[in-house]
Amino acid sequence: MGVPLNDRSQNILEAIVEDYIQTAEPVGSRAITKRHAFDLSPATVRNVMADLEEMGFLISPHTSAGRIPTEKGYQYYVESLLKVRDLPTEFRSSLEDDSRFAGKSMEDVMQEVGHLLSGISRYTGLVMAPRFNSTVFRQIEFVRLSKGRLLVIFVSESGLVQNKVIEPGIDFSQRELESITNYLNHRLPGMTITQVRERIAVELHEEQSRLNKLQKQALELSDQALQGDIAEQVYVAGTSHMLEQPEFTSPDSMMKIMRTLESKQQLIDLLDCSQAARGVQIFIGSQSSHAEIEGCSLIAAPFSGHKGAVGTLGVIGPIRMNYSQVIPIVDFTASLVSRILDRES
Amino acid sequence: MGVPLNDRSQNILEAIVEDYIQTAEPVGSRAITKRHAFDLSPATVRNVMADLEEMGFLISPHTSAGRIPTEKGYQYYVESLLKVRDLPTEFRSSLEDDSRFAGKSMEDVMQEVGHLLSGISRYTGLVMAPRFNSTVFRQIEFVRLSKGRLLVIFVSESGLVQNKVIEPGIDFSQRELESITNYLNHRLPGMTITQVRERIAVELHEEQSRLNKLQKQALELSDQALQGDIAEQVYVAGTSHMLEQPEFTSPDSMMKIMRTLESKQQLIDLLDCSQAARGVQIFIGSQSSHAEIEGCSLIAAPFSGHKGAVGTLGVIGPIRMNYSQVIPIVDFTASLVSRILDRES
DNA sequence: TATTAGCACTCGCTTGTGTTGAGTGCTAAT
DNA sequence: ATTAGCACTCAACACAAGCGAGTGCTAATA
Numbered sequence: 023m024g025v026p027l028n029d030r031s032q033n034i035l036e037a038i039v040e041d042y043i044q045t046a047e048p049v050g051s052r053a054i055t056k057r058h059a060f061d062l063s064p065a066t067v068r069n070v071m072a073d074l075e076e077m078g079f080l081i082s083p084h085t086s087a088g089r090i091p092t093e094k095g096y097q098y099y100v101e102s103l104l105k106v107r108d109l110p111t112e113f114r115s116s117l118e119d120d121s122r123f124a125g126k127s128m129e130d131v132m133q134e135v136g137h138l139l140s141g142i143s144r145y146t147g148l149v150m151a152p153r154f155n156s157t158v159f160r161q162i163e164f165v166r167l168s169k170g171r172l173l174v175i176f177v178s179e180s181g182l183v184q185n186k187v188i189e190p191g192i193d194f195s196q197r198e199l200e201s202i203t204n205y206l207n208h209r210l211p212g213m214t215i216t217q218v219r220e221r222i223a224v225e226l227h228e229e230q231s232r233l234n235k236l237q238k239q240a241l242e243l244s245d246q247a248l249q250g251d252i253a254e255q256v257y258v259a260g261t262s263h264m265l266e267q268p269e270f271t272s273p274d275s276m277m278k279i280m281r282t283l284e285s286k287q288q289l290i291d292l293l294d295c296s297q298a299a300r301g302v303q304i305f306i307g308s309q310s311s312h313a314e315i316e317g318c319s320l321i322a323a324p325f326s327g328h329k330g331a332v333g334t335l336g337v338i339g340p341i342r343m344n345y346s347q348v349i350p351i352v353d354f355t356a357s358l359v360s361r362i363l364d365r366e367s
Numbered sequence: 368m369g370v371p372l373n374d375r376s377q378n379i380l381e382a383i384v385e386d387y388i389q390t391a392e393p394v395g396s397r398a399i400t401k402r403h404a405f406d407l408s409p410a411t412v413r414n415v416m417a418d419l420e421e422m423g424f425l426i427s428p429h430t431s432a433g434r435i436p437t438e439k440g441y442q443y444y445v446e447s448l449l450k451v452r453d454l455p456t457e458f459r460s461s462l463e464d465d466s467r468f469a470g471k472s473m474e475d476v477m478q479e480v481g482h483l484l485s486g487i488s489r490y491t492g493l494v495m496a497p498r499f500n501s502t503v504f505r506q507i508e509f510v511r512l513s514k515g516r517l518l519v520i521f522v523s524e525s526g527l528v529q530n531k532v533i534e535p536g537i538d539f540s541q542r543e544l545e546s547i548t549n550y551l552n553h554r555l556p557g558m559t560i561t562q563v564r565e566r567i568a569v570e571l572h573e574e575q576s577r578l579n580k581l582q583k584q585a586l587e588l589s590d591q592a593l594q595g596d597i598a599e600q601v602y603v604a605g606t607s608h609m610l611e612q613p614e615f616t617s618p619d620s621m622m623k624i625m626r627t628l629e630s631k632q633q634l635i636d637l638l639d640c641s642q643a644a645r646g647v648q649i650f651i652g653s654q655s656s657h658a659e660i661e662g663c664s665l666i667a668a669p670f671s672g673h674k675g676a677v678g679t680l681g682v683i684g685p686i687r688m689n690y691s692q693v694i695p696i697v698d699f700t701a702s703l704v705s706r707i708l709d710r711e712s
Numbered sequence: 713t714a715t716t717a718g719c720a721c722t723c724g725c726t727t728g729t730g731t732t733g734a735g736t737g738c739t740a741a742t
Numbered sequence: 743a744t745t746a747g748c749a750c751t752c753a754a755c756a757c758a759a760g761c762g763a764g765t766g767c768t769a770a771t772a
Binding site: 714715717721724731734740 | 743744745761767
């Protein structure tokens with residue numbers, strides 16, 4: 023990224039970013055020399071700071087205040103200066119405490135994970151469950167609700183459960199449904215939902231003749247059941263932590279941020295980016311693509327069982343976020359959830 | 368409630384409450400005579416207002432401001448003065464638009480209802496799904512996840528689906544599970560979950576001898592599956608509307624209210640009160656019992672299918688809430704959801 | 713007797729004016 | 743190359759003055 027910085031400049035930039043992360047106040051030359059025992063006078067630091075400002079790493083809110091990092095400043099800090107700390111053992115053990123997840127459904131686990139993320143990081147935790155279409159089909163069940171109305175329940179290999187209501191033209195008896203269920207559950211497991219859909223389409227159109235009535239009904243029913251995308255599930259926890267941040271004290275910004283965190287769709291878009299990646303990803307400020315969320319950074323990581331169901335989790339907070347603390351939290355949590363997913367299957 | 372008010376005082380109180388609901392500003396004597404064509408001078412109105420203040424219906428924030436209603440004032444207004452308006456047809460038709468709920472699972476319906484409530488009322492919408500223990504059992508399914516780990520899925524008569532993970536000591540085969548499922552699904556439907564639990568306990572202890580191995584295993588498994596309370600489900604929508612209210616502009620109160628709305632448990636406690644009641648209930652300010660939520664009122668109503676699954680929905684907003692608008696919204700929505708529940712069964 | 717006009721009074725809000733102090737940039741000395 | 747010294751800037755705070763909406767009281771009016 024452009025001009026390389028010499029050691030002294032790096033140290034000072036690091037000090038400024040870290041001080042600002044802690045205090046949320048513009049940091050001045052004197053403050054730096056005091057807190058970090060560089061053997062430099064404030065005047066020297068001032069000169070360096072002026073350089074850093076010229077290079078675009080810092081900015082002064084006004085003449086007589088200290089300086090704060092720009093987005094570029096944070097980026098440089100995260101890429102080159104940041105020392106990722108180990109996850110404190112207290113958190114580690116709190117996360118590894120399996121009893122927390124015992125007897126819980128997958129949804130409840132996701133929700134709990136969200137709360138853990140937000141509780142430990144003291145920012146807002148996000149968990150996006152694996153997109154159902156990419157999960158591996160395990161089992162389907164039909165429940166007859168009333169004349170012509172059926173409840174369909176899918177279970178994925180990773181233990182995720184989804185259900186919807188359909189109204190096929192025909193009113194199946196419980197007996198018929200059992201046969202259909204049986205047929206489908208012997209034929210479909212092992213494929214992803216998307217694959218299942220394709221397979222059904224093929225069989226219905228090209229192999230019509232070879233099927234008996236029951237088989238045809240079964241396929242038609244599951245075709246209908248799988249139609250329409252199943253909405254992504256996002257779990258958000260600790261939104262109020264956002265309001266605790268000094269950068270969001272103004273009522274306006276509070277409303278703005280809360281509205282964004284309320285819109286599941288925006289969060290899905292946000293998390294979708296990290297879906298494909300591997301490992302922890304960091305989006306600083308406007309880097310977070312569809313930047314509805316000004317002034318925020320996102321630290322996200324995908325998780326997945328070995329059967330391939332891929333979800334994303336992360337922490338969202340102000341740009342002035344404690345990166346060195348949050349990154350290991352997200353990292354560890356993602357691998358934790360991956361382990362849980364594996365265990366289920 | 369104490370001294371009855373004469374017509375003129377009532378009219379003026381009504382005018383003050385309504386003006387204040389609209390403007391959120393203390394209303395003065397002059398403002399009243401202008402907006403509502405009483406044939407009175409400001410001076411007369413002032414006298415009446417002084418009386419109303421003495422009786423505890425009004426209060427002045429300070430000497431030279433107008434007056435605002437006290438909780439008692441709102442209560443009197445709601446009980447005696449309020450004319451509940453009809454639900455505007457636009458909302459009515461928007462709510463009755465069934466396509467909105469087509470193909471959705473019960474959870475999705477609840478969530479959608481929450482959004483409707485908040486969208487139409489412009490306050491925060493709450494929906495509490497029927498307590499699972501009180502719903503009527505319809506079907507149970509077991510899915511073998513891995514060695515020793517089972518996914519249990521319950522479906523209630525009203526179409527609600529719940530699932531959890533259990534680890535019985537034994538590792539059942541898929542075949543065994545099918546038999547067990549079959550046995551249970553022929554014996555248990557028609558009872559509430561609570562009744563099912565009692566029945567199982569009885570059979571396991573008192574009729575041990577009469578059961579064969581499979582039956583015993585089946586009962587033990589379902590006993591374990593039903594152990595532990597299943598958490599209430601609450602859906603909250605439109606929390607950011609709360610921040611739009613002028614009474615919550617201060618950062619402190621914003622944080623307070625958001626924290627409360629984030630805590631599902633507090634909301635459950637809140638909504639639980641109206642569980643038993645019939646029809647719309649109104650809790651004004653500190654009336655809302657476990658009053659963690661200062662300055663808020665709750666309008667809630669239970670809904671239920673004819674099979675008895677009872678949930679609660681409502682709208683929460685500032686005490687200065689538009690009661691005449693929100694009450695019919697909640698009323699209508701509750702009956703709408705009841706209808707949907709019935710349809711499912 | 714009920715109502716109203718008139719008036720002095722209260723008090724929060726806005727506006728304007730210093731004052732303070734942290735922090736800067738520049739220059740000259742080291 | 744570094745640093746001490748110094749003039750300068752500017753947000754933030756505090757204080758005072760003035761405004762104005764609204765009140766309560768009193769005396770006049772229907």
